[in-house]
Amino acid sequence: MPDQQSSVVAAGSPAATTAGGADGAGTPSRGSGVRTRGRGGARGDRASLGSALLWLGPALLLIAGVVVYPAIELVRASMSKFSITGLRLGDAGWTNYTNVLDHPLLPTVLVNTIVWVVAVVALTIVISLGVAQFLTKDFRGRKLVRWAIIVPWAASLVITAKTFVMIYDFYYGTANLLLSKFGLGPVDFLGSDTWIMPSMILVGVFVSIPFTAYVFVAGLGAIPRDVYEAARVDGASPFQVWWRITLPLLRPALLVAAVLNIIYVFNSFPIIYTLNDRNPGFSHDTTITFMYKLAFKSAEKDVGMSAAAGVFNVLLILVVVMVYLRFTRWREETA
Amino acid sequence: MTSRHMGAVRVAAVALAGGLALAACSGGSGAGSAGGGGASDSGQKVKKIKLVAAEYSKDHTAAFWKQFADKYKAKTGTELEVQVVSWDSIDQTSSTMIQNNNAPDILNLNAYASYAKDGLLYNADEVLPASAKSDILDAFVKSGTYQDKLYGFPDLSSARAFFYNKAIFKKAGIAAPPKTWDEFEADAKKIKSLGGDTIPYALPLGPEESQGEFSMWLFNNSGDWKKDGKWTINSPENTEALTFLKKLTDEKLTQNNPGKTNRADAFNLFKSGKVGMVVGFSPLAGQLDEEKKVDYGVAPMPTKMSEPQTFGVTDYLMAFKKPGNQEAVKAFYDLYYQKDQVNQFIKAEGFLPVTKSGIEFFKDDPKLKVYLDTLPNAHLTPTDDPTWDKVKLAVQQNLGGAVGSGGDPKKVLDDLQKQAESGS
The missing domain is CATH 3.40.190.10 (Periplasmic binding protein-like II)
Known part of the structure; x- marks a missing residue:
């Protein structure tokens, strides 16, 4: 039964595929780790360079076209001086980079980014753990609930964000209609400096839960039943079972979920841009919307400076990816 | 067995997609510091020009420009490609086009002076028929003039x-x-x-x-x-x-x-x-x-x-210098400033005229009286x-x-x- 479940999920969602990879490495019973790594080299029948290129060609072309080329262009733009119209006026050296670093609101933007990423990822993981436990239980209408939870994931982020603008609106928002009924409202969710960040975080968590929960569902499905049986025989309490068996065996899935969410949430543009739309200045922007506003909305209106901010953003993501790779190596060693 | 790889590939893809999105936001880099010029020394005439138009309303803007393009084609034989862009993203669209050295022939925007300063635009002497120029209201000639030359040709106006x-x-x-x-x-x-x-x-x-x-x-x-x-x-x-x-x-x-x-x-x-x-x-x-x-x-x-x-606003239709497009662009303005075109557009969108003949055209509309009376003396922001x-x-x-x-x-x-x- 558990196997059946996880295969259903795996067929239905790419997230589960990732999670499958994660728990595959974490489950001691599988020994495929070494073989996977040694592919090609270990087998001894190494393909010729020509046929290797034939197989790799499309992927390499794709990487060159959609990764390497834009990256080069980004760096070039960041070293150029642009007119407000977008016309390239000449070389700028490192001026754009120093302008970004000297920007008076950069510290605010960085703090916002950290608060945003940490809060959304942490809350998402905690809530998703509960949701995943719930979803692996057998109950009537579980299929329906599983589908319902996918919906926020399937909907476009811009649409979700606009919907929340309507929920949060000071005069018409459904949230405030409800609060007023209880004599608590209205609250200026999007205009007040105190409420805007929590309001955005709530939406961020809302859209991140489906993916995360399904990573955990797959992770839970792959934990062997016999471990639980053994625990029950030994008289472990439900909490002990969860703390000492479920959580450690779920660790690979947790790592994957955490790191992928950090990248998604860090890069999240539509939620912040849409919900923060009415607020002037940069005081509630993250590095991603900061970069966009530098290019098109702010008084700087400077594509070069924005590109420099973009380079900083890429570097930040690279650090996160490197941390991830380190974790995966750690898993291989412990597998 | 391959699931581990898929995990890693997925992470890489996500990270790279992130990088890509960043790159996309910042647009490509400029392909050289072309400053226009050389517009008239090419003998080759273009067969097609492109208009990037701002979307004033979902119902009317695209419809107007479509019929306009048909008339333009019938009259000149030149094709007019129209791209209607929302106000939200038109700054980004135009900036990216210029960065990539791919400016449209005509751009509809609420600013023009920076473009004129960068030497990207034709002035009125080059592309605006004299009859059209003399018809434009003085207030808008003033706001469209940068360094003694008219570059910002008004498409429509509003007054508060x-x-x-x-x-x-x-x-x-x-x-x-x-x-x-x-x-x-x-x-x-x-x-x-x-x-x-x-x-x-x-x-x-x-x-x-x-x-x-x-x-x-x-x-x-x-x-x-x-x-x-x-x-x-x-x-x-x-x-x-x-x-x-x-x-x-x-x-x-x-x-x-x-x-x-x-x-x-x-x-x-x-x-x-x-x-x-x-x-x-x-x-x-x-x-x-x-x-x-x-x-x-x-x-x-x-x-x-x-x-x-009162405070008046006008938006502009500016013309970019590109090899061989001067005549086609001139024909565009010749048609646009025909009474039945410009005023039809303004009427559909619910705005105010930019020409003296337009004021005549609209003067019997009682709803517009309060604006029309003030329009010729409206104050504008220093868009020049x-x-x-x-x-x-x-x-x-x-x-x-x-x-x-x-x-x-x-x-x-x-x-x-x-x-x-x-x-x-």
């Missing part, structure tokens, strides 16, 4: 006026729309005393278009953005006007958080019947007429001067100064802070003044 909710005025016992700022404040207080959730005045100083709302007030206090070639953003008149708006906010005579309310939000509040007064323009009247929910009146703006002043293109953005991003709690109108205007002076 004072909108009030007749039902609310009646309930509050206000007989006629206020003529002075004192009357305005007194009426606002009367409306406030009605209680409930009625909002006396909807004041949009959010980032969308705060310069428009503020312009309307400062022009009625004999202020201006620029006088005799000098920036006057922090002039005593302007400071007084912004301080007055802050006072309205502090006395809670406005909606909640005016510094963070965009124009569209203020209009929506007025359309819902919750608001007593708002500064609007003809498209708002069009929407109100269509919905028939609010019984409203339109009056000149309350003023501190002897005559009410490339510095304004940046100052405007700075105003949009900072003005709202002046009316917020702890906001200091004088300081906000001083900072903007400094920014403008260092930019010119």
Whole structure:
């Protein structure tokens, strides 16, 4: 039964595929780790360079076209001086980079980014753990609930964000209609400096839960039943079972979920841009919307400076990816 | 077995997609510092020109340009490719096109001076038929002229006026729309005393278009953005006007958080019947007429001067210098400024004319009278100064802070003044 479940999920969602990879490495019973790594080299029948290129060609072309080329262009733009119209006026050296670093609101933007990423990822993981436990239980209408939870994931982020603008609106928002009924409202969710960040975080968590929960569902499905049986025989309490068996065996899935969410949430543009739309200045922007506003909305209106901010953003993501790779190596060693 | 790889590939893909999105946002880099020129020395004539048009309304903009392109093709044999872009993204679209050395032949935007400064545009002598040039209203010739040459050819215009909710005025016992700022404040207080959730005045100083709302007030206090070639953003008149708006906010005579309310939000509040007064323009009247929910009146703006002043806006159709496109572009303007074209467009979109013949065309429309009377003398923002293109953005991003709690109108205007002076 558990196997059946996880295969259903795996067929239905790419997230589960990732999670499958994660728990595959974490489950001691599988020994495929070494073989996977040694592919090609270990087998001894190494393909010729020509046929290797034939197989790799499309992927390499794709990487060159959609990764390497834009990256080069980004760096070039960041070293150029642009007119407000977008016309390239000449070389700028490192001026754009120093302008970004000297920007008076950069510290605010960085703090916002950290608060945003940490809060959304942490809350998402905690809530998703509960949701995943719930979803692996057998109950009537579980299929329906599983589908319902996918919906926020399937909907476009811009649409979700606009919907929340309507929920949060000071005069018409459904949230405030409800609060007023209880004599608590209205609250200026999007205009007040105190409420805007929590309001955005709530939406961020809302859209991140489906993916995360399904990573955990797959992770839970792959934990062997016999471990639980053994625990029950030994008289472990439900909490002990969860703390000492479920959580450690779920660790690979947790790592994957955490790191992928950090990248998604860090890069999240539509939620912040849409919900923060009415607020002037940069005081509630993250590095991603900061970069966009530098290019098109702010008084700087400077594509070069924005590109420099973009380079900083890429570097930040690279650090996160490197941390991830380190974790995966750690898993291989412990597998 | 491959699942581990898929995991890693997925991470890589996500990270790279992130990087890609960043790259996409920042656009490509400029392909050389082409400054136009060389437009006339190519003998090759283009067979197709491209127009990037701003979307004034979902219903009418694309439809107008489609019929226009058909007529243009029939008349000249040249094809006209039209790309209609929303106001939200048109700055980004045009900037990216120019970065990639792929400017359209004609671009419809609310600014032109920076483009003229960069040497990208044709001037009127090169592409505007003389009959069209002499027909354009003087106020718009002035605002479209950069360094003695006309580059910003107006496509349509608007002028602000004072909108009030007749039902609310009646309930509050206000007989006629206020003529002075004192009357305005007194009426606002009367409306406030009605209680409930009625909002006396909807004041949009959010980032969308705060310069428009503020312009309307400062022009009625004999202020201006620029006088005799000098920036006057922090002039005593302007400071007084912004301080007055802050006072309205502090006395809670406005909606909640005016510094963070965009124009569209203020209009929506007025359309819902919750608001007593708002500064609007003809498209708002069009929407109100269509919905028939609010019984409203339109009056000149309350003023501190002897005559009410109005703030006018015009957008531009500018022409980019590209090899071989001069004649095709000229033919475009020749057709656009035909009475039946330009005025048909303006009528459909609910805006105001930009030509003398257009004023004739619309003069019998009673709804437009209040605007048309003031249009030839409307004050415009200094769109003829490339510095304004940046100052405007700075105003949009900072003005709202002046009316917020702890906001200091004088300081906000001083900072903007400094920014403008260092930019010119």
